[in-house]
Amino acid sequence: RFLCVMDLDESLLSLFGDEDEPDALRTVDTELWKEMQERTFAAWCNSRLKARGMSIENRLADDLSDGVLLINLLEILSERRVVERYNRTPKNKFQMLENCRLCLDFMRKEGVKLVGIIGPNNVVEGAKNPRLILGLVWKIIRHYQIDKQVEVKAAVAEEKPSHPLLAWVRSKIPEKNVRNFASDWRSGINVAALVDAIQPGLCPEHATMDDSTPVENARLAMNRAHAYLGVPMVLDPQDLVSKSNNVHCVMTYVSCLRDAKAMTDFKAFIDHRASVATARKYHNSGAVEVMHAVLCSQDCDLDSMVSSIAHSYFNEQANLKFNQASSVLIPLFNQRRADVIFCTEATYLFGECNVDSTRVACIDDVNLTSLQAQGRLKLTLVNHNELSPPQRHLVPDVVEILDHHDDHTEDVFDPNLPIWIEPEVGTCATLIAECFFDQMPSALESNPDLARLLLGVILFKTINLDPEAGLATDRDIKAVDKLVDVTGEDRGALFARLRDSQFGSAATLSPYDLLRRDYRDADESPGDVRVGASSLPTSLVRFVGHSDAGAALERFASERDLTVLLIVCVFVGDEGEPRRQLGVYCRDDAMRGAVDAFLRGDDKLALKAVDLEFEFGIGYDQGDVRVSRRVVLPAVVR
Secondary structure (H helix, E strand, C coil), X not given: CXXXXXXXXXXXXXXXXXXXXXXXXXXXXXXXXXXXXXXXXXXXXXXXXXXXXXXXXXXXXXXXXXXXXXXXXXXXXXXXXXXXXXXXXXXXXXXXXXXXXXXXXXXXXCCCCCCCCCCHHHHHCHHHXXXXXXXXHHHHHHHHHHCCCCCCCCCCCCCCCCCHHHHHHHHHCHHHCCCCCCHHHXXXXXXXXXXXXXXXXXXXXXXXXXXXXXXXXXXXXXXXXXXXXXXXXXXXXXXXXXXXXXXXXXXXXXXXXXXXXXXXXXXXXXXXXXXXXXCHHHHHXXXXXXXXEEECCCCCCHHHHHHHHHHHHHHHHHHHHCCCCCCEEEEEXXXXXXXHCCCHHHHHHHHHCCCCHHHCEXXXXXXXHHHHHCCCXXXXXXXXXXXXXXXXXXXXXXXXXXXXCCCCXXXXXXXXXXXXXXXXXXXXXXHHHHHHHHHCHHHHHCCHHHHHHHHXXXXXXXXXXXXXXXXXXXXXXXXXHXXXXXXXXXXXXXXXXXXXXXXXXXXXXXXXXXXXXXXXXXXXXXXXXXXXXXXXXXXXXXXXXXXXXXXXXXXHHHHCCCCEEEEEEEEECCCCCEEEEEEEECCCHHHHHHHHHHHHCCCCCCEEECXXXXXXXXXXXXXXXXXXXXXXXXXXXX
């Protein structure tokens, strides 16, 4: 009966579902089944192969024929080496046959049943019989994915389901009385109920879904499972609910759901959200209902970057805790990916905390304007409370502001927004640490590297809580004490390493790259005048003394059409004290003189001229080290 329905030759009988339930054995369009399996099996392979930067680009039979992808897939799944040496770039059929022989031998040793497979030639020439390759991949999926043993409580005492995977489904949603992997999934309601059972509150709509909209039901549930639980989209929603849905494809997807876990590990959260933010299909297909970007400041400094990640993760855990899943939270660095590397202290801290910061989405990875036009964007601003001029059109999509700078000057946001601006702390990271300790301290205890990130930011921005710097408050000190308890970190040693990583960049970067490293345009410039400011981790004397400094200043200012470039230098003095110097670069003598007169007349800055050779420039020692670029730049513009 199976052979008649599936139209398969005898050699494939052992590969396709002789152990599957009878409900699968019905008259269907076998070409349709084959296409479903091709899509699903290739997607499943790609969800594993991405660990090595590989993927199936064409048909399975074509891309697996040389054995290279197959070897890598088996090594990923088994966590073992298939063989010490193989033909990584086979140039002829003999080398391809050798690779495929190694694969088949390894699979037999692993216990994968290959009855009916004649030999490596069948794999190399798989394009002649693509069903054979589908059968081979199915056996791999069955062995390494589906047949994992999990402990489940029997859903119905007097009944023993035919397969452990079905037993697991019935234990999660006993009220649905699921009996197969075909007809019981065609309404899309059961997959939604299963997603909600895995993570309560993630898909509560299942209770009121209409079985007349199966594709919409399935798409909602599967998109949420992917966005919140990291479940790979190995099966199209249309294929799941099709009247000709394929048992093997449904089992493959359901087994991925079984292995899903709520993202309580913040590193997994970062990694997954980056893939969501940068995947083109999410911007075009509506796969994510709303993307909620937690956008750091344009400076993209250490506090902003860590706060973007930590606040996203905090809100994610709060949503799951209170069953309020609605939109997908994305940490978003407000800087081009090519420029993020210049924040050397951030690169160092992320590395020390075992976080791959390159996995975080950057502003050039995400088309916020397109998402806004589709009505699928929300923004939270962290460590800043105004959008830069090129991003002002996004103001209507801002739903929250979290900042510690009291420099909010415009009433452009909805007055009913939760605008949380607390200048009583030295860092935005302090505010987020307080949230964790007040509402979910266990999240930091289970993720000590996240606690270490927050600790590093507070220490770095307050100069290790130095009273003379005047940057730390009692709340910063309390947050540091609690974070030290969680991490066991020596705060003095951590601060020293961060300081060295920052000031080390002054020796390794060119003067031009130092200017690029931490640059900010003025939000508003008067008339035709353009003003910007670069923050440098070195003294002005040392920077200007570099032989390439003059050319770098001219090039940098010219590229940005700047009338005035402020050079804000933050460094540690000979006795370990915090120091600031300020430089003004302006080729217009009259304008430079006017800016000089204004700055000297500002008692708050307490400036004292520095004697140095600085063409088209003036340099000062800054008496009050607490006055930052955030204050100086808008003051000069005004």
